[in-house]
Amino acid sequence: MTPPTATAATRRSSARAAARQRTAVRRRMLLTATAVVLVAIAVVLAMPLFRKAVNDLTLPLSYPNIIRQQAGAKHLDPALIAAVIDAETKFDPSTSSAGALGLMQILPQTAEYLAHKSGGYAFTTADLATPAVNIAYGSYYLRYLLDHYGGNEMLAIAAYNGGETNVDRWLTEARADGHPFVVGDIPFPETRAYVERVLQAQKDYRSTYASQLGYR
Secondary structure, eight states, X not given: OOOHHHHHHHHHHHHXXXXXXXXXXXXXXXXXXXXXXXXXXXXXXXXXXXXXXXXXXXXXXXXXXXXXXXXXXXXXXXXXXXXXXXXXXXXXXXXXXXXXXTTTTBOHHHHHHHHHHHTOTTOOGGGGGSHHHHHHHHHHHHHHHHHHTTTOHHHHHHHHHHOHHHHHHHHHHHHHHTSOOOGGGOSOXXXXXXXXXXXXXXXXXHHHTTTTTTOO
């Protein structure tokens, strides 16, 4: 039989062990709760940066001041200009295999034609490497195409990619057949996809960059 004093000591020892265990459990729970709170705070603080990083990858925007200025001068939707740049170069210009240059991928011969129409006789091809000049000429071309097609953005965008001559021919053929020309009627798969992409990106830029593009 265990002596009474030994039993009391054992109980006290067990009680102290149980107390230490409870303290350790509370400490672990506190540390876990603190870690969860810190992670939540970090996520909240990081979200704007995360959203910006996602936008930069999926819907980038540079030169918003130039885009707004040109949109105002040419009576264009700034989101349309941004959407065309996004579709052409993702705001990272390079020379295409066809020789198109700059942010809005303008062919030198197209730029020379636009320069002649707008009175920019001092224009040189090298000017297209300058973002402000490139966006100005691309915006002028969009305005010209919109005027040519009675303000129809779908046709203007199709012509920007597929060429004015082609779009004019498609329209003539559609009218001869007695039906309106819609996106699905574009016979060039690349141009059809381009138009759909620009029209969707236009909506996305308008909602995502409302402040930067001057909508509010």
